[in-house]
Amino acid sequence: MLLNLAQRLGVKATATPPAATISEEERRRRFLALAGSWQSDESGDEINKMLMESRHFRDRDVAL
Secondary structure, eight states, rough: HHHHHHHHTTTTOOOOOOOGGGGHHHHHHHHHHOOOOOOSSSSSHHHHHHHHOOOSEEEEOOOO
């Protein structure tokens, strides 16, 4: 159904095999290509703290 819709809209689309036929390594590779990765010397907690401290709220008392 989606391929039919793509064709009617003039969008180039091809069918891919179901996820069950894709190897775990291929699924991992595709996920990482889509999601990317983050490398840092800071821990997750340190990054979270930096993000929370860098937020600015104008005259609002917001509990996060």
